[in-house]
Amino acid sequence: MYLGKHMPVWLDTANGTNFPHLEDEVEVDVVIVGGGIAGLSAATSLKMEGLSIAILESKRISNYITGATTAKIAVTSNLIYNYIFTNFGKEFALKFKEAYFSAFNKIPKIIDKLNIDCDYRRVPLYIFSSDEDSFDNLKSELDVLKELDIDAKIIHDLSYPFENINNGLLYEDQAEFHPKKYLNGLADFINGDGSYIFEKTKVLAIEENENILAIGEKGIFKTNENERNKNLNNDFKKNNDNKMKTIVTERGNLKAKNVLIATNSPIYDPDNLYKFLSQNKSYLLGVYTKSKFPQGMFVDHSPFHSYRSTSTEKGELVIIGGEHHLLEILKIHGIILTTLETSQKNLWM
Numbered sequence: 517m518y519l520g521k522h523m524p525v526w527l528d529t530a531n532g533t534n535f536p537h538l539e540d541e542v543e544v545d546v547v548i549v550g551g552g553i554a555g556l557s558a559a560t561s562l563k564m565e566g567l568s569i570a571i572l573e574s575k576r577i578s579n580y581i582t583g584a585t586t587a588k589i590a591v592t593s594n595l596i597y598n599y600i601f602t603n604f605g606k607e608f609a610l611k612f613k614e615a616y617f618s619a620f621n622k623i624p625k626i627i628d629k630l631n632i633d634c635d636y637r638r639v640p641l642y643i644f645s646s647d648e649d650s651f652d653n654l655k656s657e658l659d660v661l662k663e664l665d666i667d668a669k670i671i672h673d674l675s676y677p678f679e680n681i682n683n684g685l686l687y688e689d690q691a692e693f694h695p696k697k698y699l700n701g702l703a704d705f706i707n708g709d710g711s712y713i714f715e716k717t718k719v720l721a722i723e724e725n726e727n728i729l730a731i732g733e734k735g736i737f738k739t740n741e742n743e744r745n746k747n748l749n750n751d752f753k754k755n756n757d758n759k760m761k762t763i764v765t766e767r768g769n770l771k772a773k774n775v776l777i778a779t780n781s782p783i784y785d786p787d788n789l790y791k792f793l794s795q796n797k798s799y800l801l802g803v804y805t806k807s808k809f810p811q812g813m814f815v816d817h818s819p820f821h822s823y824r825s826t827s828t829e830k831g832e833l834v835i836i837g838g839e840h841h842l843l844e845i846l847k848i849h850g851i852i853l854t855t856l857e858t859s860q861k862n863l864w865m
């Protein structure tokens with residue numbers, strides 16, 4: 517019996533990177549802190565505009581959240597438009613849609629332009645609920661999708677292994693890819709011609725005229741709020757034009773006029789957004805199934821589980837996610853994985 521590995525399939529099935537750490541000071545137009553999909557996408561766009569970039573990544577690029585994602589590229593991740601429309605109004609919901617669609621449309625263009633082999637394929641997305649009482653949620657979501665001119669429809673005949681589910685929302689022509697291969701392709705494009713990627717280079721602070729503008733992730737949790745607010749220069753946002761900043765790293769300093777922070781959890785946070793953040797832990801299981809998993813991405817809205825598959829040397833691996841919980845709630849990971857496994861065994865019986 518193959519017991520598998522305790523690591524994301526993406527990191528197991530694509531080449532790792534080995535960029536140097538920062539050693540000598542380099543001159544670039546923009547320093548980007550964080551080498552996940554946000555940092556590398558921004559770097560790609562800026563380099564395409566003719567700017568020079570240095571990415572500073574504390575670990576290895578794409579190995580953090582992006583390396584452990586389910587990598588569904590869709591115009592939605594769940595039943596979210598109704599929530600946004602109801603709570604923030606149509607104008608905001610349209611902006612939200614625009615952001616989603618812009619990223620959704622940009623990825624295939626970049627793949628084509630840079631000729632990246634990253635298993636990108638168009639597949640449908642199904643969102644359903646194994647809790648039958650949630651049908652009203654699907655209908656309300658569909659009403660808002662129509663209002664926002666987003667293509668989707670209710671279906672009643674999901675295929676194996678979800679054939680017992682009576683109702684779902686179908687979004688046709690969505691996509692999935694291999695995120696590590698994609699980011700490796702972006703990294704190949706970014707590095708060189710006056711642009712750099714530095715790994716194992718953690719940013720500790722960003723300073724301007726001796727003011728600390730941003731502090732590293734440990735700092736956020738180490739300093740209390742007063743200290744933190746005293747340290748942060750709230751005018752940075754307004755004045756972040758042409759002033760030279762010093763990016764302090766564990767490997768030495770860099771200077772640049774423009775700094776873009778793409779660390780997922782913010783290390784520069786003038787609006788105190790961290791107050792609204794909560795840390796969640798979620799779990800992914802990769803399984804080889806005896807019966808063929810249908811092409812497509814499937815999201816069970818309630819209770820939340822997500823499904824997609826990816827080709828590996830051993831066959832099609834089904835990636836099942838779910839059972840997320842707040843980090844401060846102590847859970848025994850083994851029990852959660854067993855719960856996830858048991859719920860899936862029932863599904864495939």
Ligand SMILES: Cc1cc2nc3c(=O)[nH]c(=O)nc-3n(C[C@H](O)[C@H](O)[C@H](O)COP(=O)(O)OP(=O)(O)OC[C@H]3O[C@@H](n4cnc5c(N)ncnc54)[C@H](O)[C@@H]3O)c2cc1C
Pocket residue numbers: 549550551552553554555572573574575576577578579580581582583584585586587588589590593717718719720732733778779780783798799800837
């Ligand atoms: C289980 C799971 C499934 C998901 N599924 C999907 C999905 O199907 N579709 C979808 O669109 N989204 C999905 N998401 C969300 C998506 O994966 C994330 O939004 C995205 O990967 C975040 O990318 P990022 O670049 O912002 O962050 P990251 O990938 O975490 O990159 C941030 C980088 O910053 C670096 N960093 C942090 N602090 C510093 C510092 N001080 N100095 C230098 N570097 C630093 C980190 O090491 C890290 O590499 C999923 C997320 C999870 C957890």
